[in-house]
Amino acid sequence: MSDNLVVVLTALNLEYQAVRERLRSPEPYLHARGTRFEIGTLPGGHGRMVLGLTGKGNQPSAVLAERAIQEFSPIALFFVGVAGALWDKPPLGDVVVATHVYAYHGGTSEDDGLKARPRVWEAAHEIGQTAAHLARTGEWARHTPTERQQPQAHLGAIAAGEIVQNSRISREAEWIRQIYNDALAIEMEGAGVAQAGHLSGSPVAIVRGISDRADGTKATEADRTWQPVAAANAAAFALDLAAELIRQEETPTMRKGTTPDDSGSVTNTAHGNVGVQAGHVSGSTFHVSFTSSEQGPAGLADELASLREELARERSAGRIDEDTHDAASAELDIVTKGIEEGTPAGKKSSVLALKRLRGLLGDVATLTAKVAPLITAVGGLS
Structure with missing residues (x-):
């Protein structure tokens, strides 16, 4: 089997399980500092994947991303899970792959308001090209149940902050949508993972399924319905992306x-x-x-x-x-x-x-x- 592997991190157990159930024969791997990973084989038997759980937030995600990179030296590091959409599109259940990630909480407070000073990390060119190819073909969604509308994948900016966004009318919600108006989705881990990847020299892919609209509907019945769907779709795209990156690494x-x-x-x-x-x-x-x-x-x-x-x-x-x-x-x-x-x-x-x-x-x-x-x-x- 190939020595090449991809690390996938998730924030929630729901997201973790959506990835894990697609892996073949996952086996535990305990880091010296107590972090528990699992290593399994990708569907089709080509390449391996390391799976880990970080919990919520950019800071723990950055620490465990750095730990995973140093331990496994992956060809790429993924963060996979759900996110809120900042606009009416993409539809619920669709997948967003980050072309770049905004750490939107950087700023300076002035008398006339909060001035944005974000940090931004762009996705590696090869990851962007490969993700765009998979999005065009749509083959990654082949396992979608027939009774469910087939999801689409979109490439665009993702905003990553430190708090749960669940409003369209709060002062911060209006500020985010005004300043980061090209962001398709919002979440809480991508900036930490992107920073860890940048410092460690590991390409990073942020793959998010849309489970809500960051508009006050979190924790509702609709959110509980869409979270597992969005997590499953993000996992499906991520595994196909991982397999394709490994194939490209090995094919002369x-x-x-x-x-x-x-x-x-x-x-x-x-x-x-x-x-x-x-x-x-x-x-x-x-x-x-x-x-x-x-x-x-x-x-x-x-x-x-x-x-x-x-x-x-x-x-x-x-x-x-x-x-x-x-x-x-x-x-x-x-x-x-x-x-x-x-x-x-x-x-x-x-x-x-x-x-x-x-x-x-x-x-x-x-x-x-x-x-x-x-x-x-x-x-x-x-």
């Missing part, structure tokens, strides 16, 4: 740098010490050629030193911020230590650190182009 013809030419052959170009430089398909045979270059620890040490230097240059040029630079440097320290150990455990820790590093540097193409072949090279060490 879907990875970066792979382009078909006019003859139908495939050219796959990598940069670095080790990698497939070119290939073509003839019938059912894939022909490749390899570079011959130094692949041992000494050569990797040189590559890591070069990467550190380029990282420092990007920081000096202002293309990455100080937090990202420090986090990336810490991952490089882990890589170096693991290679020096020369053990299977050291190699594994180095590969996982490089994967986290790739996520951290996702917005700087010149750096991520150097990380990908390093993952292959370190994984090939004996």
